[in-house]
Amino acid sequence: MTDSDYDEILRLLCDRLSTLTNSELPITPDINLITQLSIDSIKLLNLIMEIEDTFDISIPINGLTDVQTVRQLADLVYKIKSTS
Amino acid sequence: MNLLEKLDSAAAARKALLPDGIGAFGIPIEEVYSATEARIGNRRVLLLGTNNYLGLTFAPECIQAAHEAIDKEGTGTTGSRMANGSYYGHRALEKEFAEFYRCSSGIVFTTGYQANLGTISGLVGPGDTVLIDGDSHASIYDGCVLSGADIIRFKHNDMVDMEKRLRRLDDRTETTLVIAEGIYSMLGDQAPLAEIVRLKKAYNCILLLDEAHSLGVLGETGQGLVEQTDLLEEVDFITGTFSKSLCSIGGFCVSNHPQLEQLRYVSHPYIFTASPSPATIASTRAALQLLRTGSHLRKQLWSNCTQLYAQLNEAGYQLGPDPGPVIAAVVDTPQQALLLWQKLLEHNIYVNLILPPAAPEGKSLVRCSVNAAHTAEQIKYVGETFSKLYSLVNG
Secondary structure: OOHHHHHHHHHHHHHHHHHHHOOOOOOOOOOEOOOOOOOOHHHHHHHHHHHHHHHOOOOOHHHHOOOOEHHHHHHHHHHHHHHO | OOHHHHHHHHHHHHHHHOOOOOOOOOOOOOEEOOOOEEEEOOEEEEEOOOOOOOOOOOOHHHHHHHHHHHHHHOOOOOOEOOOOOOOHHHHHHHHHHHHHOOOOEEEEEOOHHHHHHHHHHHHOOOOOEEEEEOOOOHHHHHHHHHHOOEEEEEOOOOHHHHHHHHHHHHHHHHHEEEEEEOEOOOOOOEOOHHHHHHHHHHOOOEEEEEOOOOOOOOOOOOOOHHHHOOOHHHOOEEEEEOOOOOOOOOEEEEEOOHHHHHHHHHOHHHHOOEOOOHHHHHHHHHHHHHHHOOHHHHHHHHHHHHHHHHHHHHHOOEOOOOOOOEEEEEEOOHHHHHHHHHHHHHOOEEOEEEOOOOOHHHOEEEEEEOOOOOOHHHHHHHHHHHHHHHHHHHO
């Protein structure tokens, strides 16, 4: 995994969130998934399943407890992808 | 937002959804008349929202056993299983569960919730993995969180998705616990156990099956899905509750793995709580005997389930895929569900209301639980009332 891989993960997440939330706010890496994008637990878990299939990884749901921003989610995906 | 303001925010959301007056959650039941009828407010209602599947809450054998236990051993044990809370009855019930499931060991827990909490957190820990169905009960989720293991979900009853996740785990499958349920509490559907067993063997995992809703309901002697599918020998650990078909409170785990006994020394939900009261244990033991010989009760239960499922299906409701004692009408919005729930209560029928995020897929559920003590006339009335209300809710 390289820096460009990380950037690609971040870009994919931003694109997907833009479609999923219909947010008028621009999806930036540091936008808060819950307080700013109003993603509820069901939407988040569905999004996680999509991400898992996209990157062929499994994301433990207890690993999500520290995830609040798009960047933190990208960090988690990158970390799991790097070790799988 | 401080701690108390967070609770205020949640309370405001609840109040916005639920009107004043009789609340759908934690509804006060003033009197219980029988296994099928009670009083709510000034209404004598039909109980279609209990887990009393075999209708044994007033079984004379269970009541007498509980009375005798109180007279002989008092109202409570006042201590944990680890200390002074293992009476003759607790040990006898463990043996009876082990023998019922043809297993070498059985452990009794204080609640069904703790049976899952204690078993899961005792079996796996940090560095291990639990692979669970997306529609798992909260006790399974909470047990997994308590364990510290990585929690991976697969799509509900989707074996392609389950296998995909097993494949991704690679050599970690050897330290993976797969968890499924005999009957799922939201939609009443059953786990595809044969396929789950095939996968757990192919990937060399351990399998835990929670028979909470299927104990007493499935199989000739009421063992649950393991008996119906003839797969008892293939499941590593079976958990269940006393608070449904057995009509008391408590839970159990049985297994042929000798390591089960070690849970008594590592499982906090087993150790750090008082053991079930003597009356609870006594009534459960009596109920277990009735359950084992209760094929006539299961026959009546399934007759009632089939009748109500057919009536709701014919009325046009979206239901779970399998007829069974849990029959859930699925509606799109919480407002529709609340309206249906309220109208049913106005027609003297009590059912369960389940709203997101507890309900799957963001839908809302009006859930009926059928039991063997319901008469054909009662079931017919419930079906006709649902039918009458269909256009009101879906119009």
